[in-house]
Amino acid sequence: MIPKLRAWDKVGKSISSVSEITYSGDLSYLSFVKLSGNNRLYGRESRLADDVILMQSTGLKDKNGVEIYEGDILKLHAIFLAPDDKIGYIEYSPKYGYSIIFEGNRLYRQEYWASTNKLNYEVIGNIYENPELLREDTKND
Known part of the structure; x- marks a missing residue:
């Protein structure tokens, strides 16, 4: 590939x-x-x-068929995280693969988010063009 x-x-x-x-x-x-x-x-x-x-593609697409890349900001709805939608950005690490970084630098590893129903997440922007979508303590400086 x-x-x-x-x-x-x-x-x-x-x-x-x-x-x-x-x-x-x-x-x-x-x-x-x-x-x-x-x-x-x-x-x-x-x-x-x-x-x-x-920024490399993760090889995955969101609920709207949009390809997901490093640096993309995702809105994720997962009851096990919280009843409300969460917003985080995609970052690659050799140890965990493509992970979603949420506020407070909490990491949601690829093995969990990539295996769940793709209807649970949506690309809403990226960290370079839409940094305002992230809370202050989530931003990648």
Whole structure:
């Protein structure tokens, strides 16, 4: 399986699909396809690797069929966590895989959230474009 990546462009302040990673001497460049608000393609860009943050797909989709990536903010409804919806963001760790980080840095490991009914979670944004969706003590600094 080829990993599916997207990138946060620190310069252009937008999320893009990665189309190519090129290594040239000591520098790494990423080429990506810029997406408009409704996900229509509108041109190619290249950036130095330090000017982007790569995010890999988890390979899972939410209740609306939206692919879930590192850095995505999810709304999760799971009675065993609490009767109310919880909001957290996806982060990868070698020890636990893709986990959801909730307020207070509580971790909900991939083996639990990925195996539950997909109708329980929904992508509502990402940590770069929608940080206001997270509470102050959940934000990834």
